[in-house]
Structure formats: structure tokens, C-alpha cells
Amino acid sequence: GAVVSQHPSWVICKSGTSVKIECRSLDFQATTMFWYRQFPKQSLMLMATSNEGSKATYEQGVEKDKFLINHASLTLSTLTVTSAHPEDSSFYICSARRDSVAEKLFFGSGTQLSVL
Amino acid sequence: DAKTTQPPSMDCAEGRAANLPCNHSTISGNEYVYWYRQIHSQGPQYIIHGLKNNETNEMASLIITEDRKSSTLILPHATLRDTAVYYCIVRVRGGGSNYKLTFGKGTLLTVNP
Numbered sequence: 001g002a003v004v005s006q007h008p009s010w011v012i013c014k015s016g017t018s019v020k021i022e023c024r025s026l027d028f029q030a031t032t033m034f035w036y037r038q039f040p041k042q043s044l045m046l047m048a049t050s051n052e053g054s055k056a057t058y059e060q061g062v063e064k065d066k067f068l069i070n071h072a073s074l075t076l077s078t079l080t081v082t083s084a085h086p087e088d089s090s091f092y093i094c095s096a097r098r099d100s101v102a103e104k105l106f107f108g109s110g111t112q113l114s115v116l
Numbered sequence: 117d118a119k120t121t122q123p124p125s126m127d128c129a130e131g132r133a134a135n136l137p138c139n140h141s142t143i144s145g146n147e148y149v150y151w152y153r154q155i156h157s158q159g160p161q162y163i164i165h166g167l168k169n170n171e172t173n174e175m176a177s178l179i180i181t182e183d184r185k186s187s188t189l190i191l192p193h194a195t196l197r198d199t200a201v202y203y204c205i206v207r208v209r210g211g212g213s214n215y216k217l218t219f220g221k222g223t224l225l226t227v228n229p
Binding site for chain 2: 004006034036043044045046049091093094095103104105106107108109110112
């Protein structure tokens, strides 16, 4: 089956530093990937749509200069949380659309970010 | 995309069938019903989707009413590992590069021993 690998699984960082999260589609090419954020006991909130070779599309209210998304290849998208603050602490999840099986998304296992 | 309504929580005994309802009374003719689930601290997992006919796969069955205003996800023999939040999502199929899923609050299914 299609596998999406997300790394790291968890990260602790100091306030003001930047953190990069990687999302890889291991056995398929993904033109489109999605980044979600989830706070405790809440549902997933879509942050942005990442398109290979072009700029990401951000949802309303998401700061594009704070959450930098790069989708340089068909198998890798990265999310960088810049100048992280404690309120950025959250569970970040990526997903990829397998073009040949476009009706379902494959999700990574998530990254728990804790900003001290 | 049409809005969905799900009960916030349900309980089920291990080995019994779990029936999870979803109301989508404003669904349009070209919108599909998708089900995903999220086990605690993991990414969501696709379960099944359908348009108007009942669907079955190795994980579950999806029963859609004739008027398509509601549906039921059935896990025929629930196990403890099926404890998760189940999301019912209604959207238009495909959508090109703008394809995306919007998650509601879902139903927390707890399977008890």
C-alpha cells in the first residue's frame, strides 16, 4: 500500500528557533500534499496545500511567512515553522494524494511539536 | 462541501458490530461520502467512500440511504484496535490540484472488552 513517511515524530525546541518537518511519499509520486495542524481534543485543521514546483496555497488565517512550505520534488514536501513560539505547539500532519488513486489521501504519522 | 453531523461519541462491545451514523442532509448530487478514522496520536486512515450504492471493503461497509441524506459506517466485528475518532466527510469527487479534505469533529468510538 501507499506509504507516507513523516519525520521527525516529535520535536522539542526553544522559543524563537525554527523547526523543519519532512513529509515523504515512499512508493508513489505526489503532485499535491497537504499540511494539517491539530490541537489537543480538536479536529484536524488544514493549513495549506503544497504543489510540486509551485507556491503553496495557504488557508485563510495561516501565516505563510511563519509556516514555510517547500515541495521541490514529487516525493518530498517540507514544513518549516519559523521563529516558533509556545502557541505553535501542536500536532502537525501531512498527507499526500496519490495521483493514480485520487479518491483517497494517505497520511503521515504526524509530528508532535513542543515549543518551550 | 456539504456539512455533516455525527454523534460526538459511541461505545461498542468487542466482537459486536459498530454502527456509526452520519447526517448530510444538504448533500449535492455530485458529492461523495468519505470515511476516515484517526487512532490516538496517529495520522488519519482512509476507510471507505461511496456515492449512492452501498459499499463494502475489507475494513467496513458503507450504507447510504436512498435519499442520500444520511449514511452509516459499519464495522462488522469491532476490536479494541478500532477505538478511534471516525470522520464522515462529504465532498465532490476529484477536484484536480485543489482537492482537499475538511475534517469535522467526528465520532469517538470506544470499543470495550
